[in-house]
Amino acid sequence: MNESWPVAELDAVRRLRVIARSTPGTTFAEQLLDAPLDRVWALASDLENQLPLMITDIGTFTVTSAVGERLEARARSPLGLRARFDVVLRPGWCLMQSRFVLGGMAAVAEGSGTRLAFFGGLRLPGIGAADRVLRPLMAPMGARALKRLTDQLDGPTR
Numbered sequence: 825m826n827e828s829w830p831v832a833e834l835d836a837v838r839r840l841r842v843i844a845r846s847t848p849g850t851t852f853a854e855q856l857l858d859a860p861l862d863r864v865w866a867l868a869s870d871l872e873n874q875l876p877l878m879i880t881d882i883g884t885f886t887v888t889s890a891v892g893e894r895l896e897a898r899a900r901s902p903l904g905l906r907a908r909f910d911v912v913l914r915p916g917w918c919l920m921q922s923r924f925v926l927g928g929m930a931a932v933a934e935g936s937g938t939r940l941a942f943f944g945g946l947r948l949p950g951i952g953a954a955d956r957v958l959r960p961l962m963a964p965m966g967a968r969a970l971k972r973l974t975d976q977l978d979g980p981t982r
Contacts, residue, residue, distance in 0.1 A: 836916045836930035837941045843919075847926060850945030851966030857938045859977050864938040865916060865931050867976060871897065877976075878969040879944070887911075942970040 834842065837854060844852035857864055868874060875885040883902040887895050895911040899922070907922040919928040927944035944966060 835932045837932050837939050840917075840919075840928055840930040840941050840943055843928070844943035844945070847945060850926065850943055852941065852943040853966035853970040854939060854941035855970055855974060856934060857940055857974055857977060858936075859938055860936075861916070861931055861933040861938045864940055864977065868929050868931060868940065868973060869913060869915075869918060871895075871911070871913070871918070871920075874973060875899070878942075878972045885909075940970065940974065942966055942973070944969065 841852060841854070844850045872885050872887060876882045881901050882899050884900045885897055886899075887897045889896045893912055893914045895913055897909045897911055897920070899907045899909060907925060909920045909922045909925075911918065911920045916931045917928075918930070920926070924946060925944070926946075927942075929940070929942050931938050931940045933939075
């Protein structure tokens, strides 16, 4: 009897997909890019510059402390709302959570390109009951956020 677990190793994108699909009220998007992993991840992991471009509800995102792969950050919306985020950031993996928001990105090399994934959602009591309605409504948001990031690979950094 084989007692090893997990049964299969999941790469970063598959892990993020599992988290997104098993968390109510989230959006998930992924795309295969014709760019090398190091170039894609250098852009994606620049959280202070990229998150405000990707997510219109974030006006600023400031890393306030970093110890190894664990970061703390503060987000501020264009309307002045604020949130503190705990972040795990390592090559090809980013997971962020605040009191009410959960999100992340993952990237893996695939052939000569990179598979990049993004997810985000709300952490609210009772959100599971609204999941069937929220997922279709939120799906375009995840795709737009990912597109805002990937568009920069084709042109100059904005």
